[in-house]
Amino acid sequence: MTTLYGYFRSSAAYRVRIVLNLKGLDYEQAPVNLVKGEQRDAAFRGQNPQGLVPMLVTDHGVRLTQSLAICEYLDERHPEPALLPADLEGRARVRALAQLVACEIHPLNNLRVLKHLTGELGLDEAAKLAWYRHWIHEGFTALEAMLNRETGSGDFCHGDSPTLADVCLVPQVYNAERFECNLEAYPRIRRIVANARALEAFRHAAPEAQPDAG
């Protein structure tokens, strides 16, 4: 059985849940409570020295880390439905949109960074929120422009079915909503996310639908 070590609110674990659902794969969940710091416990670090979720233990017993690497593994092992288009330029575009979220927005706004800002750097809640919203605004402004300008966009980030880009975008928008970011300026992003949320694979992957949801 495939096991996903994750946390209901982790955007990165949320990405993997969406892919597991899109591929129609059975899996069990092993919740790691990030707020309680369980990801830093020796038991978990012994398995994943990064101390991060998600970690996927495959049905072959292999431990995989880093959400995008896990998503691409699942896509290569279970090719249908495809998370990447067939043409090389299309694949590069989808990966770039995914990485705009995964390398430019999410790393600056995840829990360990926000904790570092309010802990070591002594920022107050208002300054932390301003930081969070700044990187959402920077990233979503770029993403909205790319989605509007580039010919590949459709009902989803690329074409009319979900790809790796939507798999990253939906959890990031969920997170932005949780931090009460104003998303008025991003109608294309909101329309795509609404289309994705209409699909069962995305709905069942949502934080509030997870067994460890508080």
Add this chain to the structure above:
Amino acid sequence: MTTLYGYFRSSAAYRVRIVLNLKGLDYEQAPVNLVKGEQRDAAFRGQNPQGLVPMLVTDHGVRLTQSLAICEYLDERHPEPALLPADLEGRARVRALAQLVACEIHPLNNLRVLKHLTGELGLDEAAKLAWYRHWIHEGFTALEAMLNRETGSGDFCHGDSPTLADVCLVPQVYNAERFECNLEAYPRIRRIVANARALEAFRHAAPEAQPDAG
């Protein structure tokens, strides 16, 4: 002709230069001076709304962004020498090692974030350096453990020839050295980087070898 929009000290552009060299591809460089803020100019933003380097314009005239997406595009278009192993678990491992650098270390330590810390947040130089070194230490501690524990490691991050993981690691180590991080605790990382630096493809991609080096 393939054109790389980059900056000699950009770690992300450095990754793409290594791959272009490993693949033996000719390309021309279009320097974008990040310190002068040229990446935010309307002329560049018109081509890449992210306002980030690298951007690769292919010989077909297609604009590609996000360094890992560009590297995988080049690997798919020019399969030899391969940047990813053939087996699915090995591919996932290499991508995870690459993303540990590209999603957990680099995004927190790049120029725009450091400028935000000293600008908007008013941090002094010492606090900025402490921030930089904190994320290097977090990331390299995890990476060193993975390289030592996991059976895939060899003279390089995965096996005995360079992969996408080394393509990300070498620029990150260059950057850490520039910020005078103490790397004593990471002998495995240092050994791998020394092996990579012995190769012409890596040497010719180094910041000091670029036409826009100051």
